[in-house]
Amino acid sequence: MSYKNLFSLEGKTAVVVGAASGIGQAAAKGLADFGAKVIVADMNLEGANTTAQMIREAGGTAEVRIANLSDASSVTALFDGLEKVDVMVCTPAINVRKRLLDYTDEEFDKVVGLNLKGNFRLLREAGRFMKNQGSGGSIIVFSSIRSLVVEPGQGIYAATKAGVLQIVKTLAAELAEYGVRVNAIGPGVVNTPLTAPIKANKEWYEAYSRKSALGRWAEVDEMVGPVIYLASQASSFVTGTIHFVDGGWTAIDGRFTPPL
Ligand SMILES: NC(=O)c1ccc[n+]([C@@H]2O[C@H](COP(=O)([O-])OP(=O)(O)OC[C@H]3O[C@@H](n4cnc5c(N)ncnc54)[C@H](O)[C@@H]3O)[C@@H](O)[C@H]2O)c1
Numbered sequence: 001m002s003y004k005n006l007f008s009l010e011g012k013t014a015v016v017v018g019a020a021s022g023i024g025q026a027a028a029k030g031l032a033d034f035g036a037k038v039i040v041a042d043m044n045l046e047g048a049n050t051t052a053q054m055i056r057e058a059g060g061t062a063e064v065r066i067a068n069l070s071d072a073s074s075v076t077a078l079f080d081g082l083e084k085v086d087v088m089v090c091t092p093a094i095n096v097r098k099r100l101l102d103y104t105d106e107e108f109d110k111v112v113g114l115n116l117k118g119n120f121r122l123l124r125e126a127g128r129f130m131k132n133q134g135s136g137g138s139i140i141v142f143s144s145i146r147s148l149v150v151e152p153g154q155g156i157y158a159a160t161k162a163g164v165l166q167i168v169k170t171l172a173a174e175l176a177e178y179g180v181r182v183n184a185i186g187p188g189v190v191n192t193p194l195t196a197p198i199k200a201n202k203e204w205y206e207a208y209s210r211k212s213a214l215g216r217w218a219e220v221d222e223m224v225g226p227v228i229y230l231a232s233q234a235s236s237f238v239t240g241t242i243h244f245v246d247g248g249w250t251a252i253d254g255r256f257t258p259p260l
Pocket residue numbers: 017018019020021022023024041042043044047067068069070090091092093094114118142143144145186187188189190191192193194195
């Protein structure tokens with residue numbers, strides 16, 4: 001067997017939800033570079049169009065669809081008329097950074113509503129579609145290091161990121177017999193609009209840099225390789241797991257480097 005095409009996505013169709021910004025935009029561009037036709041989906045139509053334009057300018061194939069994970073009918077409509085979906089990537093999430101004692105019911109509903117319920121809706125629709133098409137597929141959801149480790153102010157976001165991981169594991173168990181693999185990616189800290197409030201605070205930004213073994217933040221481009229790996233044949237025996245892409249954040253405790 002030749003391994004030269006292990007990562008190829010030629011002839012595949014990938015739906016990327018959250019593709020207007022940040023990690024989703026980079027994932028959409030990366031999937032197209034590896035040969036997939038990309039359905040660029042987001043609630044932000046203007047951003048989705050920009051991503052699709054970037055893909056086309058790089059010689060790839062892209063189609064734009066509007067999708068709002070807070071609206072069940074919009075999630076169902078996303079898959080209408082698609083011939084096949086080999087890969088589905090889900091990135092939308094929000095964070096309200098606040099201590100638990102200060103968290104309101106409305107803030108809880110907002111964060112859980114998108115990160116857990118919205119992501120669930122998309123997983124359910126993608127899972128149904130891939131089960132019925134009979135040719136399998138790969139579902140990739142963005143969780144976080146916060147599924148494992150927390151700090152003050154991250155409680156509800158962290159709960160959603162751990163929750164979505166359990167949904168990923170269960171869906172992997174339920175869809176394995178249909179050839180559908182389901183995995184999560186757990187980034188550390190990545191420079192995107194989501195983390196802009198942290199970047200704006202020098203002390204917080206630098207503390208995050210020091211925390212990981214690599215001693216810095218990630219750029220969105222560094223999330224692309226793991227997406228291609230999980231999308232392609234290269235990960236054909238990988239399902240129901242989380243792939244941390246965190247520069248070693250969850251491996252080390254980061255307190256101190258002994259003088260050894
Ligand atoms: N950036 C980081 O440091 C980091 C770290 C760990 C995990 N993550 C996870 O990675 C994922 C992507 O994060 P990002 O930094 O690229 O975020 P981002 O805010 O840059 O992009 C999120 C995208 O989702 C879209 N979106 C928001 N609500 C939506 C909805 N209801 N329906 C459809 N689309 C919607 C937005 O329009 C935007 O294009 C998230 O799940 C996040 O929790 C990010």
